[in-house]
Amino acid sequence: MAALTADSLKELIESRLQASLVQVEDMSGGCGQAFAVVIVSPLFQGKNKLMRHRLVNNSLKEEIAAIHAFTQKGFTPDEWIAQGGSL
Template sequence: MPVSVEDLEKTLRSAIKVEYLEIVDESSGCGESYRILVVSDAFEGKGTLARHRFVNEILKDYISQMHAFSQKSLTVKQYQATLN
């Protein structure tokens, strides 16, 4: 069964407080390749690798079903800086 945007969103939002979330299916709808941007203060004080491991652990059941997965994990402060 392919992974859906809704599955990923529901799982992330139930695990951490998400301020902003963008999920892009890069597999033309077959659910095998996703790119996400997740913004949360849950990442405060964590380096990039720790953030990626944190998100990967939350989504591990889905990631194991995908061909490709990439993420960008930012704190709210970092995200706001990208908007300016």
């Protein structure tokens, strides 16, 4: 598998998690080994934080296994808007 970039990871998350907003930050200085992501998806509706993390981890299992660090925050569209975000 090719090395992940912030853009390629964003595309994967958008397609696999039906995300309406994805923010990806490469925390490794460009080498693709550590990412922090914010995901806004209707698939998170009715799921607690642990269930959301499991959904993301299962959807990106191969990609996450190939990197050193992956942190995530997941929101439903309503939660994102309620905290001042826009879609």
